[in-house]
Amino acid sequence: MVPSITRRRRRELVIAAVLLAVLIVLPLPIHDVYTRNLFIITLLFAGLAQAWNILGGYCGQISLGHSLYFGIGAYVSTLMFVNGHIPPPVGMIAGGLVAAAGALLVGWPVFRLSGHYYAIATVVVQEIGYLLALNWDLIGGASGVFIPFRGESWLNLQFRTDKLPYFYVALGFAAVTWAVAWWLEGARLGFSWRAVKDDVVAARSLGVRVFRSKMAAAALSGFFTGVGGAIFAQYVGYIDPDSILSGQLAILIALPAVLGGVGTLWGPFLGAAVLIPLREVSSSYLGASGNGFDLMLYGILIMAVALLRPQGLASLGAVFRRNANGAP
């Protein structure tokens, strides 16, 4: 039993390394800005979905309010850069830490709730954060924060028209979240989460400190979501509550993980790779007609995947593998 698990884990590491290598060279021959943008957004959401997966998937706490941590990360790093001239790579970490702190603060009362009560409470907390940001003039209020262009440099994480650096930042972000998830799958913490997810009472009897283990998941998940928010802010160059603290965004963070496979290592990536390009391309080429086709398509896709592949797209992989190798 145990050796087969480690063999599987090693194989996953090898797959990831190969994938990473491919992704590193992939954008080089593609010069089209739109396609590169698509890659960046997809990777960013792959990382965000993986971050969500830590809490929502492995630990089983379906948060529909993750844009709160995204927004916190974005605001902290942006305000540090705009007002304090602190370079975004530093602001990113700071934003992640504040977001993690926020996640702990939210988790403390909210983890007492379960099931749908929990999910709705996360929406409410996110909505409160949104309303406060909208009314808090010190952080720009409704007008948002404009990030001035301070010259092309890695330190500022600003590039005039070049998309390649952002691509590697997003790739790095996604890779790190994947690595963390991979590590967690083998770590003690990961086991206790799965125990919590399956059966809280049983987990408790096994000596898992349920509350503490949920808090750890929230902090990790919040941290990486915050980092993602900071990257996003620097990439877009402008933040306002509507675009980075909305409920819609919270769903979009969770959706790839759900479609791809909750609590799986590859699910969030797979979900993002399918969902984000589909969403972007359909809204680019169908949305301009204004007749709602893109929304209908998007809605049907979500329903279809949820019903036809309830265990997520990642399960398709298992089917392939079983057929190819004759072993699960």
Place this chain on the structure above:
Amino acid sequence: MLRIEGLNASYRGLKALQGVSLNVKKGQIVAVVGANGAGKTTLLKSVAGLVTTEGSIVFDGQDLRRLKAHMISRAGIGLVPEGRRLFPRLSVEDNLRLGAYAIAGPDRFKPLELVFSLFPRLQERLAQRAETLSGGEQQMLAIGRALMTQPRLLMLDEPSQGIMPKLVDDIFRAIQRIRDLGLTVLLVEQRLAEALEIADYAYVLQTGRVVMSGKAAEIAADSAVRRAYLGL
């Protein structure tokens, strides 16, 4: 009346029944006895359509395996399930009347008289919520609710479980009376002595297989059987 042949069923990945065959004749009390985990509950659930099975279950010439659970109930099979499964926040009266939900016609509540004559205590507690009843009263209510569906075959899953000894006797007496009124009864019990005492025929189940069957009195008398299969 009920004929089961070559029944296989799995429960949570474990094979709970393996090739079980069983026959219940009209107007009899048939007891199925066996130790914990022998597959007794799964057997009743299979008949009631609550678990998926392989094999054949024929009731009055009708193949039950084609029917959904609620149609099996309507076909005339009542199950008093393990754990009683009452509707805890509804009143005793509502629990009873709901038993007649699928029955049409002016006489749909007629079995109430029978239920009250079997269990007079229920009549005293009509307005109470089911969850406030004692264990024995809940069992009575569960039997009463099943009777309200006007079954021809009544299946009971461990009716004596978790009940004061004094009430156990009442319940077994009631089961006898039900049989005497012309109903057929399939009874699953761990309390061997009482079950075999009222039963006409008995099957002994062990790890999902029928290991023995015969007249209840004969099985009750065979001490070797009792030692070998029933751990007594």
Place this chain on the structure above:
Amino acid sequence: MTIETLLQVAVSGLLMGLIYALVAAGLSLIFGLMDVVNFAHGELMMVAMYAAFTLWQMSGLDPFILLPIVAALMFGLGVAIYRLLIARALSVRFNRGMVQIFVTFGLAIFIRGFMQFVYGGEFRSITGTWLANRTANIYGVYLPLPQVAASLVCLLAFAGLLAIGRTEFGRALEATREDREAVALIGIDRDRIFALGWGLGAATVGVAGVMLAGFYYISPNVGANFALIAYVTVALGGFGSMLGALAAGLLIGEVEAITAQLLEPSLKQVGMFAIYLAVLMFRPRGLFGKL
């Protein structure tokens, strides 16, 4: 603040609270029955508003008169949604909780796109109705008649829901929600009860939508304005409890009205959210929820 203002605030909160309560009632019903949170609930209300609008445009009849027709249509829609989507979502073997969340979420997006396709994005209003823009003045407290009518209909709808609860069908609903497996043993077809429950839930929110259409604008996104409040109302009242939905709706309406008076109106929803969180700290299953 004068006594008139105070009363006016209380009345406004009450009138809006009843609408919130009715919007929430259908959601609560469906959840209580089968543990499904319908994330397309606001969109069902929006569909009812458009249905009322279209029928009004075609017939020129007052939405009041159209109420039963729209309710019946919504009932059918609810049943159809259950049969086509939800029954399937309930039968999956993995991640059932997430599947039902995202199936209804996908449905919400689809309905929004579909309504934009049919009606365009334009804001619509039902105008020139019998009660439109009329108000009654009682000792300096103004009562907008369309809203008063809506509130009365809300109360009637609640009375209706409670009355249904007392019928045999209502008992069967309650029994199904308490033990969805055991009902099969007494010959109740769970699937049918669920479908009817969806029909009833959709009809209820349909009634709210029609009454709302009498004084609110209609657009493909209008459901979202009410949906979040409906979820909060249901969670505050306790999933599955009709009385909870009523009490929570009124509470939220009042808290909203009072917060808007005391604080910046743009923060009025913070008030209701804060109350919600505060209540959940002490009663994690809401005011009337089952523990």
Place this chain on the structure above:
Amino acid sequence: MNRIAAAAAPLFMAVTLVAGQAQAADDIVIGVVYPLTGNAAPIGLDAKAAYETAADIINSTHAPIPVLMGNGGGLDRLGGAKIKLVFADSQNDPQKARAETERLITQEHAVAIVGSYTSATAVTISQVTERYEVPYMSADNSSPSLNQRGMKWFFRTSPHDEMFTQAMFQFFADEGAKTGHKVKSVALFYEDSIFGADSSNVQRKLAGENKMTIAADIKYRANSPSLSAEAQKLKAADADVILPSSYTSDAILILRAMNEIGYKPKAIMAQAAGFQESAFMTGAGALAEGAMSRSSFALDATASRPAIAPVNALYRARNDKDMNDNTSRDVTALFTLADAINRAGSAKPEDIRKALIATDIPGNLTVMPWAGVKFDETGQNVKGTPVIQQVTNGVYHTIWPFDVAVQPAVWDVK
């Protein structure tokens, strides 16, 4: 690995396929970015119809319309090249607006961008156009801060909220001098997004400068289910004029909410937006009677602007409603841009920019009641002079400036 590639490959193939669509060589591509789905979609869809109308006037052959580029037949100095519009849906999302602008510039080879109604999207669009060095013609963004970022490629034909608000207060002063009706107190009522914030900031400042009391300063939640508490606050303040900055849905709702509590405000002076939408007129019905609004457009100024009637007729044919504050600005922006491209005689962005800087169009060659179009060094049109209008009998009529007014202002409409 291969399952990811297998899943992703068709999608990326689809992208490159669509990306590969070629343009007809002659066409001058202009990218148009608007919210075409979501809450702001009605505005975006109207804008789309307006641009299509204007492009049609520029491109097709028809009887000359007395407006800039109104002769038809394409851009004559570019050999009759046609304007080709490529629309993109911003979904009112800054990130999306940014990406779509990039797509329009790099894939569709747009030589200029027009847009975008909402301020947040204008911020990111202008960022992109600045970096790609392509002109951005802001048609209907009214946030005053947009042109104050030292941008080279940003141009705005429309007046901004500061100019609009100055016009409002000038109108109050002129009315006072003419009729003796003085405005002593105002109530600010604005939605909580960037439009409301910007608009109210200017109003607050100008009210102070004009020694008016601010009787109420109410920021409200956009798309609220109810505005009755807000209406009560307005009633309690009972200012001489209520200054709403609201989008359509809220504009309908607040009028209804005030009516519901039996409050008829003394006067309403709207920062256009929702108050100028046709959906508002149907939705609010009789309640809109007497409401005043600033506008950059006057449908009734047909005497001094002969192009209004034919352009409006064409727009009507396309969209089944009259041009309004927004759509007229959209039309004007495209005419101005096309004229600049034509004068530049080139589709090179730098040439277009130079031509835009040199723009000086007299007012009577537009459909607007403006003095004209001439950009200052920040790209702002300094000749965009707004008008004040008032609803009488369900239609907006111009009441100020007095020289273009068709009727006098009515105060205290009951």
